[in-house]
């Protein structure tokens with residue numbers, strides 16, 4: 543199967559090729575959760591090179607669950623900004639998908655007020671300086687599911703082609719699935735089946751809000767690297783249950799799709815990563831097998847060339863999401879398509895002052911990208 547071939551999702555929408563822009567937070571939105579022009583330009587320029595779909599940066603569904611100063615899909619006031627974002631994402635006619643999230647225990651205290659940080663259980667994250675959140679009441683859990691549903695309704699009104707639930711990278715949906723973060727003993731925690739209840743309820747709520755004709759996707763971290771975390775076997779069961787809800791795709795979040803290496807909760811982007819729990823099987827292949835064509839599978843992590851994308855497809859992926867390569871080179875896909883890969887920019891310019899203007903990256907995003915050594919390659 544060619545990476546340039548189209549694919550029809552369960553909902554009937556068609557994606558023109560297998561390349562998708564991965565969700566990329568800019569950390570450069572306004573305080574009220576709207577996207578300024580430079581954030582829209584970052585997206586528009588990259589979408590213009592002809593990706594089959596563009597996934598937005600993660601939009602918060604609740605004000606008290608914000609983990610950075612990003613876009614919001616939390617109330618009707620966000621609609622005009624979401625409409626402009628959907629238009630920018632469609633710059634070359636690709637599908638526009640809104641990713642939605644809640645931060646849970648890794649919400650940012652400066653943004654939400656310390657007393658309001660709430661999570662599945664009162665267990666602090668492993669991130670340096672993390673504070674202990676309070677456990678959500680059952681009503682709050684139900685309200686958060688309703689917030690995911692309402693955000694999906696806003697996405698529909700704003701003209702998006704679909705919504706992706708951010709169930710990966712240690713945010714709230716992931717936390718409900720994790721035995722490390724979720725110590726509840728009600729219907730939302732305890733056994734593996736109960737830890738699946740929140741992700742499944744959020745997915746069902748989003749599907750209900752979107753109706754059958756829009757794309758509903760779910761992004762998952764395939765396993766936790768921490769020794770007492772959930773395993774690939776656990777995540778396979780979750781994917782199989784998600785596929786029963788007629789989701790259009792499951793996206794596998796990895797640093798490198800070949801290496802089965804999800805990001806640890808401590809957010810160490812360089813240096814050795816604990817591998818104690820690394821499965822021998824490729825998560826992409828494992829998920830493709832259990833999903834068995836009921837939903838499409840999207841791979842991500844380390845895709846820098848056409849051959850990388852083809853490698854992911856060989857492992858069982860239907861789609862590939864490209865992140866850092868399009869941050870660094872906005873014209874990445876055009877160069878891949880015209881077989882001019884030798885001219886692809888391999889890293890951000892050495893001089894920080896050259897980055898924003900030349901590459902259409904909002905200045906605050908430049909600071910964010912450079913704040914974690916080893917995260918984004920430099921020339």
Ligand SMILES: Cc1cc2nc3c(=O)[nH]c(=O)nc-3n(C[C@H](O)[C@H](O)[C@H](O)COP(=O)(O)O)c2cc1C
Pocket residue numbers: 564565566567568598599600641708710711761795796797798842843844845863864865866867869911
């Ligand atoms: C600047 C930046 C922002 C990101 N923001 C998000 C996000 O909002 N949601 C998400 O699911 N992943 C996010 N990611 C992860 C990427 O979507 C992707 O999975 C990861 O970078 C690995 O793919 P790559 O090697 O192609 O970059 C972000 C990555 C980067 C570099």
